[in-house]
Amino acid sequence: MSARAGAGLWVAQRATAAVLAFCVLVHLATMIFAVRGGLTAAQILGRTHGNYAWGAFYSLFVIAAGIHGAIGLRTVAAEWLSFRGRAADAAMAAIALAIVGLGLRAVSAVVL
Amino acid sequence: MIRPARSHPGWWAFVVHRLSGVALAFFLPAHFLVLGRAIQGEAHLESFLRWSEQPLVQLAEWVLVTLLAAHLAGGLRLLAIEFLPWREWHKTLAALAAGFAVAAGLAFALAR
Numbered sequence A: 001m002s003a004r005a006g007a008g009l010w011v012a013q014r015a016t017a018a019v020l021a022f023c024v025l026v027h028l029a030t031m032i033f034a035v036r037g038g039l040t041a042a043q044i045l046g047r048t049h050g051n052y053a054w055g056a057f058y059s060l061f062v063i064a065a066g067i068h069g070a071i072g073l074r075t076v077a078a079e080w081l082s083f084r085g086r087a088a089d090a091a092m093a094a095i096a097l098a099i100v101g102l103g104l105r106a107v108s109a110v111v112l
Numbered sequence B: 001m002i003r004p005a006r007s008h009p010g011w012w013a014f015v016v017h018r019l020s021g022v023a024l025a026f027f028l029p030a031h032f033l034v035l036g037r038a039i040q041g042e043a044h045l046e047s048f049l050r051w052s053e054q055p056l057v058q059l060a061e062w063v064l065v066t067l068l069a070a071h072l073a074g075g076l077r078l079l080a081i082e083f084l085p086w087r088e089w090h091k092t093l094a095a096l097a098a099g100f101a102v103a104a105g106l107a108f109a110l111a112r
Helices: A003-034 A041-048 A052-081 A086-111 B009-040 B042-051 B055-083 B087-111
Strands: none
Touching (some): A003 A041, A003 A052, A003 B087, A041 A052, A041 A086, A041 B009, A041 B042, A052 A086, A052 B009, B009 B055, B009 B087, B055 B087
């Protein structure tokens, strides 16, 4: 990977971290609020069905988490497993796509 | 005598941040697959939520919430160190991150 691409990943990791800092705070607060007195599917879906603001928020959350998680795993794989190069970059892209794909499917399942 | 790096709070902050990140990256697909059960209807999601009421699953849930809070606080610590002129605050930031993670975990456990 070129130095320019490496710098791009560094910026993407920090930019998604900033987005995730906000999203995770909201998610933690929502979870602590939502689990009081137990959690049911009806309660969850009652809050999320047709709520496009939550849908947009969680879509952003999922995309940022997919990018951030994949870049982080690439770094860990390089440092701890010496897994580098094109194969590692391809694995990172596949992990990002899988997380974002599964995440957007989950968002659509609870919002639409 | 130079103290070994592992006695520094910064090393522990690094370890917690890295391990929590890897754990969360592996957990995310499972989390999304469970939420995606709502596509097949409310009952499918509900059956999983009833299964998740087992003590061991609830313990795992609490661990994940605490890891999420730890990764958030550790990430904010890293952003502060990288982008703000606060390098002498290393230990304070690590302590604040640990405190936030414990507080979020306790809040979730008490709400549950």
